[in-house]
Amino acid sequence: xxxxxxxxxxxxxxxxxxxxxxxxxxxxxxxxxxxWGGMTLFLFGVQVATGILLVLYYRPSADEAYESVRFLMxxxxxxxxxRSIHSWSANxxxxxxxxxxxxxxxxxxxxxxxxxxxxxxxxxxxxCLAFGFSGYLLPWNQLAFFATKVGTDIMGSxxxxxxxxxxxxxxxxxxxxxxxxxxFGFHVAILPLCMTAxxxxxxxxxQWHGMSVPPGAEQPVxxxxxxxxxxxxFLLRDLVGWLAALGALALLAALFPWELGLKADPYAFxxxxxxxxxxxxxxxxxxxxxxxxxxxxxxELLGIVGFGLGxxxxxxxxxxxxxxxxxxxxRFWRVVGVLAMLYVVxxxxxxxxxxxx
Amino acid sequence: xKRRTFLDVFLAxxxxxxxxxxxxxxxxxxxxxxxxxxATRRVVAAKQxxxxxxxxxxxxFGGEPGILIRGRNGEYRALSAVCTHLGCTVxxxxxxxxxxxxxxxxxxxxxxxxxxxxxPRPLESYVVHVIGGDVVVEKAKGA
Ligand code: HEM
Ligand code: FES
Numbered sequence: 001x002x003x004x005x006x007x008x009x010x011x012x013x014x015x016x017x018x019x020x021x022x023x024x025x026x027x028x029x030x031x032x033x034x035x036w037g038g039m040t041l042f043l044f045g046v047q048v049a050t051g052i053l054l055v056l057y058y059r060p061s062a063d064e065a066y067e068s069v070r071f072l073m074x075x076x077x078x079x080x081x082x083r084s085i086h087s088w089s090a091n092x093x094x095x096x097x098x099x100x101x102x103x104x105x106x107x108x109x110x111x112x113x114x115x116x117x118x119x120x121x122x123x124x125x126x127x128c129l130a131f132g133f134s135g136y137l138l139p140w141n142q143l144a145f146f147a148t149k150v151g152t153d154i155m156g157s158x159x160x161x162x163x164x165x166x167x168x169x170x171x172x173x174x175x176x177x178x179x180x181x182x183x184f185g186f187h188v189a190i191l192p193l194c195m196t197a198x199x200x201x202x203x204x205x206x207q208w209h210g211m212s213v214p215p216g217a218e219q220p221v222x223x224x225x226x227x228x229x230x231x232x233x234f235l236l237r238d239l240v241g242w243l244a245a246l247g248a249l250a251l252l253a254a255l256f257p258w259e260l261g262l263k264a265d266p267y268a269f270x271x272x273x274x275x276x277x278x279x280x281x282x283x284x285x286x287x288x289x290x291x292x293x294x295x296x297x298x299x300e301l302l303g304i305v306g307f308g309l310g311x312x313x314x315x316x317x318x319x320x321x322x323x324x325x326x327x328x329x330x331r332f333w334r335v336v337g338v339l340a341m342l343y344v345v346x347x348x349x350x351x352x353x354x355x356x357x
Numbered sequence: 358x359k360r361r362t363f364l365d366v367f368l369a370x371x372x373x374x375x376x377x378x379x380x381x382x383x384x385x386x387x388x389x390x391x392x393x394x395x396a397t398r399r400v401v402a403a404k405q406x407x408x409x410x411x412x413x414x415x416x417x418f419g420g421e422p423g424i425l426i427r428g429r430n431g432e433y434r435a436l437s438a439v440c441t442h443l444g445c446t447v448x449x450x451x452x453x454x455x456x457x458x459x460x461x462x463x464x465x466x467x468x469x470x471x472x473x474x475x476x477p478r479p480l481e482s483y484v485v486h487v488i489g490g491d492v493v494v495e496k497a498k499g500a
Contacts, residue, residue, distance in 0.1 A: 270440075274459060
């Protein structure tokens with residue numbers, strides 16, 4: 001008995017063989033969109049790997065954070081590369097997650113029995129945003145300091161729980177070194193833990209239910225099945241995408257190393273050009289465009305309540321759409337999906353249109 | 358009540374109590390302690406000759422930034438520098454005629470009244486004295 005067989009028996013790999021042998025991916029004109037979940041997963045892997053490397057030099061205190069990142073960028077061999085990849089990959093990760101979410105919406109993959117898969121996916125998306133928000137503050141530079149101030153202030157205006165939430169996030173009433181330590185804890189301990197748990201459930205459910213086939217692409221039961229094996233056919237195609245992403249990351253990091261800017265100073269005025277990372281842009285832009293008072297209600301508040309309700313409806317769509325994905329109800333939700341995508345794209349672009357800040 | 362049901366209820370209640378004993382200290386731990394109320398009502402914001410006429414500086418005042426402005430004629434005024442919109446720190450426009458917040462283009466006049474942009478309220482004004490070469494800033498009575 002050789003070592004491989006010895007291990008197979010000890011680890012019960014026969015069961016795994018069975019799963020691998022059986023896993024299939026449907027082939028139809030929308031198959032392209034099935035790659036985006038895997039892309040998101042790959043980029044998360046990049047975040048974990050580079051994040052762990054960053055932790056080895058990073059120091060989470062107001063006196064040392066900025067200096068430790070500068071040291072990393074200028075003294076540590078390839079420190080600039082690791083940090084730039086972590087920052088760029090964070091942005092691509094949120095982008096890939098958005099594409100994955102919108103394509104699942106448009107293909108109506110959330111229909112029975114995949115409602116919980118959709119809900120865990122929403123949770124993962126929110127976690128990605130939380131990762132981005134908490135990570136952004138860590139280099140403790142001017143831009144991050146004020147972006148965090150504005151961001152936590154917005155959360156502070158959520159009805160009822162707002163002020164409590166803002167204090168909980170900041171670890172006090174102001175953005176201080178305490179906030180930095182807290183955000184570090186969120187970013188490298190609490191969020192990774194939540195992410196790993198939720199991701200585990202999400203992936204298990206995807207595996208358990210198999211890939212869904214969108215309503216327009218179902219084939220007659222009698223016809224031979226249009227599908228490919230996951231291993232190796234689909235996985236190899238996945239790998240091509242991942243390799244391309246790795247190449248893109250290396251290129252972006254080398255051509256546009258992530259900037260560090262000026263160290264945060266609680267007693268300096270806010271510089272022009274404070275804006276959040278692009279994936280908060282559409283919310284930022286919306287809040288900027290709402291007048292300060294609408295019918296006697298504070299505009300801020302209206303915006304926040306609106307986003308909350310929007311997210312709630314988005315999460316509940318599996319229960320609101322037609323179960324068979326056909327008819328006027330299904331068409332209605334398809335239109336909602338298109339409008340939501342248009343809104344996000346147009347408002348994100350508006351942030352960068354230039355003109356008055 | 359059947360013995361079985363009793364045991365089920367008893368076990369569930371004990372479990373819930375145990376969970377609460379664990380969760381309560383953790384929940385309380387996560388909420389930061391109230392910082393002692395900033396008792397600062399008075400602070401030396403600058404030396405008298407530190408600012409040229411038309412200049413300004415941001416100074417710490419009880420844990421928050423304040424803005425000290427020296428007018429063209431040499432007179433001082435001081436206000437809270439915390440924008441009433443979402444809390445960014447304001448600055449004096451280079452023309453010296455208005456106070457500006459870069460975050461969302463909020464504009465105040467030199468009295469701190471919100472003139473345009475998103476800020477919903479005026480900036481709090483402070484009282485300024487020049488005492489023996491120091492510019493002393495004080496919270497207004499009753500503020
Ligand atoms: C276990 C996983 C992770 C660990 C251990 C980790 C660790 C770190 C550390 C130590 C920093 C500070 C160093 C620096 O600012 O350059 C950082 C920054 C950052 N992280 Fe992560 N991270 C992880 C996952 C993620 C994920 C999933 C995202 C996705 C959105 C993310 C987004 C960011 C961002 C935007 C920054 C700021 C980059 C900068 O401006 O320097 N991180 N991370
Ligand atoms: S924070 Fe000053 S205008 Fe928004």
